[in-house]
Amino acid sequence: MWGVVLALTPVIFGLLAISAVFSAAETALTGASRTRMHQLEREGDRAAGRVNRLISDQETMIGAVLLGNNLINILASAVTTEVLTQAIPGAWGVAAATGIMTVLVLVFSEVLPKTLAILRSDDVARFLSAPTLVMVKVFGPMIWAIQWVVRRTLGLFGVKLGMEMDVLAAHEEIRGAVEYHHSEGLVEARDRRMLGGVLDLSEMDVSQVMVHRMSISMVDADLPVRELVAHVLKSDHTRIPLYRDNPENIIGILHAKDLLLAISEADGDMSKVSVDKIRREPWFIPDTTNLKDQLNAFLKQKNHFALVVDEYGALQGLVTLEDILEEIVGEIEDEYDNTVEGLRRQPDGSVSVAGSVAVRDLNRAMDWNLPDEPAVTVAGLVIHEAQAIPRIGQAFIFHGHRFQVVKRVRNRITALKISPPLEGAETA
Structure with missing residues (x-):
């Protein structure tokens, strides 16, 4: 045995x-x-x-x-x-x-x-x-x-599964890995934002990063060429939308290089320059286009400038290749750029911001985490949270910050004061 x-x-x-x-x-x-x-x-x-x-x-x-x-x-x-x-x-x-x-x-x-x-x-x-x-x-x-x-x-219990099932979405797995390594100190905050920006491209529309039509620098195509040159010299941009009769009627894009070349070929005689001959065709895209698709379209068409329209064809704003790249690498500045326009830091740690400042720009500048899904601008976020158009002097606390309305023009909030993160305040 x-x-x-x-x-x-x-x-x-x-x-x-x-x-x-x-x-x-x-x-x-x-x-x-x-x-x-x-x-x-x-x-x-x-x-x-x-x-x-x-x-x-x-x-x-x-x-x-x-x-x-x-x-x-x-x-x-x-x-x-x-x-x-x-x-x-x-x-x-x-x-x-x-x-x-x-x-x-x-x-x-x-x-x-x-x-x-x-x-x-x-x-x-x-x-x-x-x-x-x-x-x-x-x-x-x-x-x-x-x-x-x-x-x-x-x-039998109402749980429906296909014969093939992906346990984790690839994007969420990568995002989770980045967040984990950042918490361990192995990924710097800037790198974390860049990697997160790449993953966010397919989840964001051009309407979230575009320059609003109220902030677009455009010029009347019927102005004398000398005035067009003066306008181009004052502008921070090399591409300027041209309109005729009214700003909603965009007929083309004026490129500073094309204008200078035409003046050079005319031996400096601006009267011989025809704007209609040098203007480029405008590229209109719907405001629902996501950033990943638009980035690919920019690269494919070798065009860095597009006008954004809504479902009715009305102009909403413009978006450039730089706007999309800035969602990944942060603000790209050259000798003609300023820091985030409309944002001024205060000695007490708060910031004075224009209502038109984008929430994402504010987050990048201050390393905050305000939500940008409900609204694109800071003013829009306040109106969304307040469910009304606040009066001057009104203050609100949400997402861990205190927002105070400083200026208002008619129904537009034009200036606010925002506190640094408050201790013990809810951030969600």
Whole structure:
């Protein structure tokens, strides 16, 4: 009898070792860095390629590993129970087998291999990718059947799942990683904002970053050329919209370089310059265009300037390539640019801002976190929160700051004073 026990002991420990491999594979493959695996695969690492294949269908991979692990654990427990009940007859043998296998499985088949896999996820995942891929192929049909039963069962309770399911959206996974590394001090605040800006492009419309039509510098196309030149020299921009009859009727874009070239070709005789011949066709885009699509359109058409219109074709503003890039890298300033216009810091830590200042510009300048979804401008945010047009002198506290209306022209809030973040105030 004891000879049988000794003979089967290596078998039991062999099964526990196989179970440990399954446990390590499950933990390592779910915790492996997808970014590093893709990079290694591009460099020719075949093991990383296998890891990527397994991760691409994570549900099937986990199902195959769990199925194999459970089969091995049950078999090991059954063999142990059979052996010990022969040595220790009755319920005591079953109890002894249960206690011994619980300790062995917990320590050597679960905690130990999973701890190692957590510490060296990428290396363990690459090392175990080949046997795991074999297991997925062997148990694949059975796993699909199990998945079908699970989905049917969950469907009875109103939970609808497709046969393929992405556990984490890629953007949210990247954003979470950036936030985590920033909290650990491994990513600087500026880099964090830049990475976040890239991820935000597809979630923002051009209406959120455009220059509002009230702030557009435009010029009447019927003005004498000498006056056009004076207007161009005063402007901070090289491209200026041209209108005829009324500012809503945009007929083209005047580029400073085209104007100077035309004057040069006319030997300085401005009377020979025709604005209609040098103006460029305006590019109109809907205000619902997201920034990612517009950035691609700018690059594709080699045009850095577009006019934004609403669904009725009415002019809403203009957007440039620089406006979109500033959402990623922050304010781009040259020798003609100022800091954020309409913003002035006060000695007590508060800021005086014009109502037309964009919330995102204020956040970047002050490193604040005011929401920019409800409204584009600071004045719009105050009106949204107050649900009314406040009077001069009225003050409100929301999103952790105190907002006081300083100036108002008719129904427009033109100036506000905003406090630094208040201690103990709600920021949401």
